[in-house]
Amino acid sequence: MDRTNLTRPGGEWDALRLDVPESARPSLRLSVAGNRNLVLVDESAADADAPPLLLGEIDPQCYGVDYHCPAPLHSSPAPLRAADARALGSADDRTWYARWAHRMADELAAGGPLYGGAWVLSRDMDRTRLRFPAFAAPTMPTRPGGRIDFNAHTSDYWEILPLRALSPAEHGRVKAYRKQVRDGSLPPVLVWWISVLQTHVVLDGHDRLAASIAEHRVPPLLVLSRPMAYDAYVEGPVGGYEQRMASITAAPDAGANAVRDAGLQLARDLHRLRQGYGPTRAWPLKGGVPAWRSLVARHAPDWAR
Template sequence: MTEYWWKDLRDRKDRWQGLELIVREGTGQAMEMQSGHNGRMALQVNGEALFWATMLKDHSGVWLVFNAEHPGQQPLLPAMTSADVETAKRAGEQNGISHWCRYFARQLMEASVPLLPPRRWLLRPMSLVKPKAPYVCNKTLPLAQWRFETPASNSDISVNWSLYGEDFPDLQNPEKVTHVDWWWGGHLLLGRYPVDADSGRVKWWRKKCRENALPPILVWYIAGLASFVILDGHDRLQAALTEGIPPQFLVLSELSEQSWTPDEETRQRVLRSLAIQQERCKQTPANIDAMNQSLMNLYDTRYLYAPTHSRAVLGDGADWEREVKAYLQRHQLDEYLEKILRREE
């Protein structure tokens, strides 16, 4: 039995940032990152490689090879029902995203094969950023202008994601080989299987999209790939793309905490400066909130960040190379082979 609990993560101004999920014990995991020498990586789903990846020698990016032959191309979580959508509606728009965080936390942990190993996790929303004025209200925003970001925070939460419409995949015909360019941010959105845009499920989600009742897309951010992998919501995303209505995302990531040692001399200089400002407050108006924020920043030595753990089981990568080479040859993609094996762009 899996032991877990959650709590709301808030910043210093008590603004909600996401749901922190602590997993103490588990019975297994459906997804796992594996690593080895020469920058070799593999994302396994149910014991089979879904993505093979290798980091470039100059650390400027990564090659991704999508395994279209993966035998487990099915939903990892139970299908969402109409009752689930109606329950979210009753939660209200203000509490909607918090409700969906809790919903997916339960689904992730109570699935037949839990996805998450014992660790500290975070579910954080990533919402559409509206264009700056001037822009035409009620006009459909083209996909190329879609941009999604995590909530603003005044705490040291280095788990800030962004995603652009231009980095969305072709869900109906996913690319088998992709180059993720880290110089330009990476952060691609990766699907796990092809989607039938004419399926009844997609049509139903299109209807919910028009009703402004589309649940968020659940993705997992994997640091080694600098990309988001869709865990749940392929059909919902296809429905949103077809309707031209931007969806909302929930990003799952591991969560770690570290502390840093401040420079005492610098701290004292800041304290003296704040003391001078405090004296001036007696004569002229000053921003007390800003001074308080500076003090909190001065003594809060913790920061949160999002790593991705992997198991070092790929050895020297020889088996990895044989699998990738055979796969590329079967799909007539030999032109990528040398670049991938040499780890060059």
């Protein structure tokens, strides 16, 4: 797996691009049946007949997804030791996110959702500005089931779906992580953007997320997603630049600073295209909709949809 550090126009580290060989096969696999049914499975589970991590059904109007989580994620990396976390410094260090991105890329190479093609691990994307109220708890879908409402999403509000229940604030490991929250050494929480859900799911860091919530803090985040395609999205940034320049031309008192700012904004907008939030690939579910219904009957018989 090849890696490329992506930097902002000013040179600050922004994201890590991962170019995964086409031969790679994900252990976390998203499958779809028909136009509305989906299932997320952990193929690394010891039991080949283990329940899926998530079953979902998109409503007919595509306003949201009803979901149920029959089983928790067990294949996340081993808990991070405090000494290892301190060795990588704190979030005040300009290279801290880059160090953790490379470390988490090592973990993802050993197992996770990576399949062939380009991926991005980013610390700062528009949709990671998750809504944290005054008490610092993010808006999270309920477990084991609930609904993700697409109409509730804005550029400032995107959910995090844990793939297992969060431990209580007084759990031993959470208490240890709470100390790291306070001293600024808490490792980032790794989340994966799944486009069909329009939601992030937690791949690594459930207890770290719980510790941040218990301490009323916003956790550091690293977001795994697919990059956008350039040709499909360039019109937006370029169109915005053209509108800004037209406004500047029409304003007789606009100066050089306005032209400079318009150019910088175009550079930022184009830069975001390589960061992520492209569509997530899903595989056809063998057996189609009947197979999906069979999974529901076996693993979520009481799921009310």
